[in-house]
Amino acid sequence: MNTTLGRLNKVLRFSTVDGPGNRFVIFVQGCNFDCAGCHNPYTITDCNHCGLCVRPCPEDALTIEPGPFVVVDRETCTSCDVCIDVCPFDATPLAYETTVEDLVEQIRETAKFISGITVSGGEATLQADFIFELFSTVKADPELSHLTTFIDSNGSAPRHVWDRLAPVMDGAMIDLKALDDATHVQLTAASNMPVLDSIRHLAGIGRLHEVRLLIMPGYNDDDGTVDRTAAWLRAIDPGTRVVVIGFRRHGVRRGFDYLVESSPDQMVTIGDRFRAAGFADVVVV
Ligand code: SF4
Ligand code: SF4
Structure with missing residues (x-):
């Protein structure tokens, strides 16, 4: 019997955009960043x-x-x-608290049709104890142990959190909003120092599934920034899967009308710059 409650926003039983394959996705409530481009800002704070x-x-x-x-x-x-x-x-x-046992029963109902579970947010790692108990329970269950376990994160967790999760977590998808710290603070109200360290550490322990780059015109889309980001990532692991995501205004809060959408052509160009920098696994969204 697990005792830690999870504070959730919602659950999606099937998703093909939250990690490899078809996945059961758990969106937690609560985030420690305040991103200008957040598409689900209602997950940031508790009611x-x-x-x-x-x-x-x-x-x-x-x-x-x-x-x-x-x-x-x-x-x-x-x-x-x-x-x-x-x-x-x-x-x-509409946010609610639930138990590991409740989620596991829901996962069991879909287990034949999914390849894994992803915990997203909000910021997943703020509820690391709950995730550890959930992933541990899934891995120990003969009917569910084939499911992969992923976390979609803003990368703010310290190393000891990743080290605790690593034995039961197959991979992490980390958002890197900006390589330049001042720009990162502008975009998220938080420093990127822990994010850069999470990427480095997860790559080192074999748990970095992909790095996601949200391209915000005027902030992180110039050639110099793109090339410096590629060089920084290449120095860590040129085999990193890179997902380049164009900013879209849909869902963004009022008051952020000044943010400009990325163009499809720009996304193709940025993807090509990463390929030219030596990355073989580049996805443009
Ligand atoms: S009760 Fe207040 S804080 Fe809670 S969701 Fe409604 S408006 Fe927001
Ligand atoms: S406004 Fe009422 S009906 Fe609409 S989502 Fe909120 S609680 Fe549900």
């Missing part, structure tokens, strides 16, 4: 039960109970996202 989203709910699915606590009637909720749109705190009243 403070202020109640501002209760009246706007068109289905009357939200109520305030003594505490106060905002409670959702999940039978009535239509997932319209109005509560997420009106929340001024980058939260959602």
